[in-house]
Amino acid sequence: MNIKRSPWKGSLLLLLVSNLLLCQSVTPLPICPGGAVRCQVTLRDLFDRAVVLSHYIHNLSSEMFSEFDKRYTQGRGFISKAINSCHTSSLATPEDKEQAQQISQKDFVSLIVSILRSWNEPLYHLVTEVRSMQEAPEAILSKAIEIEEQTKRLLEGMELILSQVHPETKENEIYSVWSGLPSLQMADEESRLFAYYNLLHCLRRDSHKIDNYLKLLKCRIIHDNNC
């Protein structure tokens, strides 16, 4: 009797383990695997949603910068110092219409995704640091929180678009690393303020870039340059 039991026990155990392993390997499928034909959320919908988000994010960024500058750094001439100081300047982004039209769709989408990814960390720290500030400006903090939230959603959407536009892209996450956290935590008020100023200045610019790029792409991909 004992001998018979042990095989049963073993097989049962084996079965259990294999099931567990199989369960772990299950990963959630993307919304639209493969082409847009089989997808319920069409590329058009994705782009529409992306444009809305990017437009919204830039509006928030622009307001946040204006409010910060007006309140904290007006007249300090920080603008002259915030030259060539954005961490995403290393990314080769087009600077006019002609350059933008020379970039392929998938490169363009990849580029946008890279920019968005580059801003994950800065936004996170921005929120953290503003929240911990003494007399934290509520307007700026709420906008920062909102921008971080929406940028994450935009990134997800762009990754979906990328998977549809360029399905065979390997997960090559190119992004710029931000190293401005110590500046945000500097004791010197002016240095710290300039760090925030610079961060918000770059955020405003990059959000405008993303918005403009997405509108270009939308007209190019969805409407075939006939918006």
Added chain:
Amino acid sequence: MKENVASATVFTLLLFLNTCLLNGQSPPGKPEIFKCRSPNKETFTCWWRPGADGGLPTNYSLTYHREGETLIHECPDYITGGPNSCHFGKQYTSMWRTYVMTVNATNEMGSTFSNELYVDVTYIVQPDPPLNVVVEVKQPEDKKPYLWIKWSPPTLIDLKTGWFTLLYEIQLKPENAEEWETHFAGQQTEFKILSLHPGQKYLVQVRCKPDHGYWSSWSPEYSIQIPTEFTMKDTTVWISVAVLSAVICLIIVWAVALKGYSMVTCIFPPVPGPKIKGFDAHLLEKGKSEELLSALGCQDFPPTSDYEDLLVEYLEVDDSENQHLMSVHSKEHPSQGMKPTHLDPDTDSGRGSCDSPSLLSEKCEEPRASPSTFCAPEVIEKPENPETTHTWDSQCRSMEGKTPYFHAGGSKCSTWPLPQPSQHNPRSSYHNIADVCELAVGPAGAPATLLDKAGKDALKSSQISKAREEGKAAQQREVESFHSKTDKDTHWMLPQEKTSFGSTKPLDYVEIHKINKDGALSLLPKRGNNSSQPEKPRDPENSKEYAKVSRVMDNNILVLVPDPHTKNVACFEESAKEAPPPLEQNQAEKGLADFTETPSNCRLQLGGLDYLDPACFTHSFH
């Protein structure tokens, strides 16, 4: 020595400065770049404000360098943007990059740099105003009109690739209003305005802005006139018209309600009832309903065949001044008069028109004088009198042109003849009965019977009087067909007749059988009271109460022969009450027979009341 040199240098400098100051020349003031704008994110222009020029011609130059570059460039285009401007073309314009610009003012005395301006094209975008603004009023059917505004984006802006995104805004106001009404139009290039004030002139403006940038200036004002809405006006007009007419109707109804009866009588005068000739008021007074009813003859409304019986005529010889020949058949008159069922129970009809008792009594005077001779009938002379001929209308046609004649022969007096009265619509004949009842006006000018339809001016009283004058004697008769009152009153003047005649003697009647050409009356003897029994079993001819005219004297006097079958020839006393019923019955029964046998049967009652038996006319209508 050194001190001298120093002081000399200072002195020289001061002198130089003095000289310069005296001359008023100085280096130029500091210019300032005050504005940079990009209309399409592909080019941009900067403008500076020059400072004081220092009294000397001054040159300006703009230099710049871009973020991340060290190379300094000069403005590529000083002209396109106008004076004191620098225009950057496509190849010089970059987005998302800071430009550092400086304007340098230079004159002989020196040069002055402006402050640096940090410009990012991204944030200086301001388009031109929209172009080709079209404003129309569109009026779809069964809908309110709306304002349709359409425009086009400004030139040099690339919307197709999505490089540029435009948002529009509209503002409009009525011409005299103070504040503008603003509408955001999004990215569409057309717009509808639905809430309009009709009849007003509107001003419309459009402007645009990039997705992130400055609003353009407003386009020029475009004015448009909104037409007045006729439909609304029309509705108001129709509503007011409806209300007004409703009010008027209410007023009319109210007025009618107040004076309803009088207005109705004014508009629709009551149809005069038929005159019941022979309707005896005494009957009514005595209250003998039986006789009255029979006299009225309501029981049998005879068809065509009957009226001839009713139109039994007989002549009554009258000695009186009036010298009327009355053929009165009291029974008949009421029956005749009442034949038309539409008799008006009012005073118009049946009033003493043929008051048999008085008339009979009066008229029997003459016959008594010469009882054996005749009963003087009163002959209505119609055709001879040209006036009379015209008086009759179609219904009395039969009488026209027919000369009454007296038939001296025969055993009976026939009714006053209508030569072959044609058969025609009995109803109309009945109408004629009512209509043609005629009152012979007495010498006193008693009002004559009124004829409604027939012969309004049929016979004038003068004729009657004339006839009467001529026929003074009982023998003389003139038959007057119709006499109508001027006032068109269909009253039977029974009382007057009574008074005029005044005689209470019961009158006897003769029936005029026919009248020949010479105006002779052929009379049939009347049965009279002696034989109150129904006359049915008798010979039809004999049943009638007629007197036979033997001869005519002087053209107007009838000489009657006594009826061998009757006791009294001259005058048959007959009470109006008794006579009518049996005779009437007889008449009714023998209507047809009489009609056929005596085609010329025409009953004519003479005397105070004259009327023509419609049977006469019916015969004549053939």
